[in-house]
Amino acid sequence: TNQEKMFLVFTEWVKLLQRVPDDDVKVTVFIRQMMDKGVIKSTENVIQFTKAAIELSVGSFKESDPASEVFIAADAFSKLIVKLLVVQVFTSLSRSEYLKLMLSVITIVFSEDQGMTGNSFNERPYFRLISSLLCQWEEASAHNFIKVQDQSYRNELIDFSPEFYNIIASFLHAFQPIAYPGFSFAWITLISHRMFLPKMLRLPGKAGWSKLVLLFTDLLKFMAQYTKKSDVPDAVSVVYKGALRVFLAVANDAPGFLVENHYELLNNLPPVYMQLRNVILSAIPKNMVLPNPYDAELRISDVEACQHVPNVYYDPVQDLKSLKKPVDNYLRIPSASLSRMVSTSLFKPGYEKDTGIGYDSVSVDTKLINAIVLHVGIEAALEKDKTTATAIFNTKSSYYTLLTSMLSDGNTEVRFHVVQAIANQLRFPNAHTHWFNYVLKNFFISEDWGQDTAEIQEIIVRTLLERVVTNKPHCWGIVVTFTELLRSSECSIMTLPFVKDIPEIEHIIKHL
Template sequence: MLLRIASRLADLSPRYLPGFAYGWLSLIQHRAFLPAILKERAGWSAYTTLLRMLFEFVGQQLKAPEPTAVARDTYRATLKLLVVLQHDFTEYIAAHSDQLRMSLPPHCKQLINAILAANPASQDALSPNADQSNGSKAKETTEDDTAILLREHGLLGVVDQALHTGPSEDGLAHMTRAINESDARETGFAHVSIKANLSVIEAIILHVGKYAVGRLAQGGESFNPSSTDVAVLSLLMHELAPEPRYYLIVGMVNQLRFPGDMTSYFSRVLLEIFGRDLNDPDDTEIRQQITRVLWERLIGFWPQPWGLMITVLELLKNEKYAFFDLPFVKSSPEIIDRFHAVLQLLAMAGYLHPQSNKTQGRR
C-alpha cells in the first residue's frame, strides 16, 4: 500500500505539477507516511525517488540569481526535512547519499552538507543493497554503477590500467578528455553551463576510492602517498583546467563524511596534495582551489560532515601546511575569519583545547 502511495506521489511531483509543490511536500513528509515507508528497507528506494524529484525541483529553483519567495520557502522546508531525516533515519540517508547528492546542483552546498552529515550508529547495512565488505566502514556504491558509466565513456579499462600499472600520458589524456566533454544542458548557479562532465568525475573518484579501500581487505594500507591511485588523482588535478579541477576537488570533498575508510582515504589524499611543493605556482593554484571548496562548505550553517571538519582541523593545526602563513590566505580576511570560527567551534565541541590552538594568534 505504501509503495503504491509513493508511486502516486511520484506522478504528482513538482516536475509535473509545480503549482502543487507545497501540498506535495507536506504529503511526502506527513507523519502517517514518512516514518512508515522508511521503517523497512523495502520502502527506501521508493522514497529516494520522491526525494530526488524534490531536489531536482528545488535545485532548478535555486539556480536563479534572485530566487522567488516560493523557491526560498521550498528550500527552507526541504532543508528542515533533510535535518529530520539526517537525525531520525541516518542509516537511510547514509546508504543513499550518492543518489540524493547527485540530484542537487553543486552550488546547493547546505543541502549537500545535510546529506553528507548523516553519521549512522550502525555500520552494518549502509549500502542500498546491504552489500558491504568486511573491514570497511565507509559506504560503498555498488561497483557496477561506476563501472557501467566508465565503460560507457570508454574509461573502465583506462582507469583500471592506471590503477594497476600507474597512470600513462595517454591514459591521463583519455580521462581529461572525457571529463571535459560536458553536457551543455547541465547548468549551475545563474543557469551557467558547467564545463565538465560531473558524472564522469564522480565515477572516477568512486572507482579510485574503492580500489584504494580494497587494499585493506588484502592486508595493505588504504592510503599510500606513492601509490598509483594517489598518482591518478594528483596528476588529474595538474592536467585539468581550473573549472573541471574545481569539480574534481568538490567530488573528493563530497567523500568526507562519517568515520570510515573512504573518508580517511580522501582526507589524506587532499592533505597530501595540499602539502606538496609550497613554492610551485601550479601547486599554489591547486591549494587555492582546495581552500575555496572547503571554505564554501564551511560558510553554511550546521550540520557539517564529520570528515569535512576533521580534515579542516588537520589542515589548520598541522604546522606542515602553514595554512595561515600562505600568501593567498593572508590576503583574504574573510577566509581567516571563517577558519578561525571553525577552530573555535571545534574547540567547543571538544575536538581540541582552545589553549593549545597555536594558530589562532596568526593574523
C-alpha cells in the same frame, strides 16, 4: 447511462460508510453486490467506476462549503480502494495491476483537471485521497492484517504490502513538481507523509529505498532547476524550507538512509544549498559516537571506526559508463594513456547552466567526476582490506595517482569539482573518510603541481572553508581535515598569498 449508474453506486457507498462502522458486515455485503451485479466485474467497468468515484470526490470537494466535511467522498473512495484490494480474490488481474489500474485512471482525471482549469486547479482533494489511502492501508495492515482470518490469504496481503508502497511511490514520481507544479506542495507533503516516508525507510531489505531516492531526487531537481542566484521565487524558497525540515527529520529517524545514499542525493543537490549539503553529509550511523574533531591529540588513523568500509547503496560504478574499463584497468596497471583517456572524458558536450558559488555554468560532467572519485575510494578501501594499508596510503598507489592526474591534466574547473567530490567523502569516521583525508592532505603539501600549486591549494582551502563557515551541522571529516591543515607544520596556511590577499578570509582563517 453506465456512468450515471456508477455515480449512483458510489453515492450509495459514501452514504453507507457514514452510517455504519467500516468493519460492519453491510459494507462487505455492499462490495459483494458490486461484484455480483458486475459493477466492477470487467476492467472496463473498473475504469468507469474509478473515473466516476474520483470525479465525484473532487466535485463534492469543490461544491461543499469549506466548513463542512469536504473530504467525505474522497475518504469513502480511498476506503473502497483498500477494501477492494483486501476482500477480492485476484485471478485475471493481479492485486498490483488492479491498484495500478485504479491509480492510472485517477492520474488521467488528475492531469485533465490540472491541465484544463489552469490556475484554479485545487490539489487538496487529490492530496486527501492519497493521504487517506495511506491511512486506510495502514489501518487494514495493522498487526499484519490481523482482521483477515484466512492465514494463507493474510500472507498474500503481507507480501503485497511493500508492493503497495512502491506503487504509490511510482505514482508520486509521476506527479512530481516539474511535471505538475500545481501539485507541488501537496506532493512534498505526501512524500514526507507519516504513513509513507517512515514505511518506505523501514521496509524489509530496504525495499523502499530506490523509489525514495528517486522521489528525493525529483524534489532536488525541481529546486535545482529554479534556484537562480538572485531572485529565487518565494514559492521555491518555501519548498526549500520544507525540504530542509524533511531531511532533518530523516537524518534524525533514519540516518542510515542518508549515510548510504549521499552519492545520489548529492548528484542532484544544487551546490548553493551548502547547509542542506552539510545536513546530508553529516548524517552518521545510529549509536555512533564521534571523537572530538577539534582534539589536537586526535590521529585519524587511530580511530577504530575508520577501519570500517561504509555501505554505499547505489554503486557509482554504474555511472562510469564507458570509463569503467579504463578506470579499473588503470587502478590495476597505471599507464599515462589510460589516465589521459580519463582526464579528457570529463567534459560535457556543451555548457550547462548551474548555480554554484562563484560560477554560473558547468562544462564538466560533475556526476561522472563524483562517480570516478567515489569509485576510486571504494576500490581503495577494498584494496586495503585485501592487502595492507601502505598499499593505498602512499602517493605512488594507482588510486592516488589517478586522482592526481585528474588534477594535473585538468583545468581549474575540473580541479574544483574533483576537490569538491573528494570533500563530499569527508564524512563520519569510516574507511573512505580516512583515505580521502590522506589524499587531500597530500594534495595540499605536494610539490608535484609545479606552477599550479597555489591554485590547487586555494581550491582545497576554499572547498573546506565554505563547509565550515556554513551554519552547523559540519561534517566530522571536513573539520578533522581542515584542522590538520591549519595545524600543519609543512605548510602554514596563514602565509599563503591567496589568504593574505583577502583580509576577510585571512581574518577567518586566523580565527579558526
